[in-house]
Amino acid sequence: MKRGKGMRFVGDSRVTADKQKFIPKDYSEYPGRTEAFWPNFLLKEWLVGAVFLVGFLCLTIAHPAPLEKMADPTDAAYLPLPDWYFLFLYQLLKYQFASGPYVVLGVIVIPGLAFGGLLLAPFLDKGPERRPHRRPITTSLMLLGIISVFWLTYEAAAAVDYEAKAENNKPVLEEEVEIDTEDPGYAAYENSCLQCHGGSLEGGAAAPSLIGIEYTADEIKEIAVDGIGSMPADQFQGTDEELDQLAEFIVSVNEEE
The missing domain is CATH 1.10.760.10 (Cytochrome c-like domain)
Known part of the structure; x- marks a missing residue:
């Protein structure tokens, strides 16, 4: 019998003949749609974050937040205000449909729907497109959120005279002053x-x-x-x-x- 004559090979289609590591397709095959997370995408995120952080630090140094005088619980005319990043919620509670008997709507329901919509945006629009005009759901939700926050913050800030508020509530610096108790x-x-x-x-x-x-x-x-x-x-x-x-x-x- 010649070598190999009469021999039969049985194979299992579930087992690959050659084990190869999974190699994703080259990103050049999807121009404008996706890119490598490392280092392309992550590097861009770091650069944007660094620019924002440096700009924010320069802003805090150039315009430090005005402090106020010591709290006086007997001053009924004092109007407390939240920090600037909560002013849009503060303004929302001024409207009739979000205050008074409807305060639960303004405190929980409306903010919950807004932030919930942004949270669910990636799951509502799973398309591979990255161009904003080709992703109407996520783009619309983001634009609506940005416009709402900026407008409500502007409305809240416009009603407050911050210069006068800072002038009337200057902090008293602690000075080392000798008190003559014999006077x-x-x-x-x-x-x-x-x-x-x-x-x-x-x-x-x-x-x-x-x-x-x-x-x-x-x-x-x-x-x-x-x-x-x-x-x-x-x-x-x-x-x-x-x-x-x-x-x-x-x-x-x-x-x-």
Whole structure:
């Protein structure tokens, strides 16, 4: 018998003859539709993120966020505002259909539908196209989201005078000021003002700091007698001489800064 004669080979179609690693098609076969995740796509994402981060840091250095004075729970005229990135939700709650008896609609339902739509956008449009005009669902949802956020933020910010707000709520920097407790004016301060303004004139929850103010002695005496803002009148208890000593003491403390 010759070599190989009469021999039969049986093969299984489920088993490949040559095991080869899965090699995806070259991305040049899909121009404009897809690209390699590494390094092409990821590098672009990193570059965009780096540019945005550097720009954001430069903005925070050039225009630092204005701080406000110490919180005063007795000031009923104070209007608290959220940070700028929540202003669009703040503005949404001003509308009648999203406030009052419909507050659940404005707080949960509308934002939930909006963010849920953006979350589901990749699953609603699975086409291979990357051109925005060929992906109407995702493009429409994104444009609607961007326009809504920008418009609501603009409307909320336009109603607030931020310069005046920052000017009226300047923070009082902590200065190392020596308080002369032997001064006659400190005794008058201790009797009438210390409970609210603190032992070192640093202020507290119920009253602002008296360090860094620019009032004259006469203005201080008038405030002590007639009150100002949330401070009621007749807070000072003492003689006219003690009132003069109190005013001169507060002025002298601020002159030492």
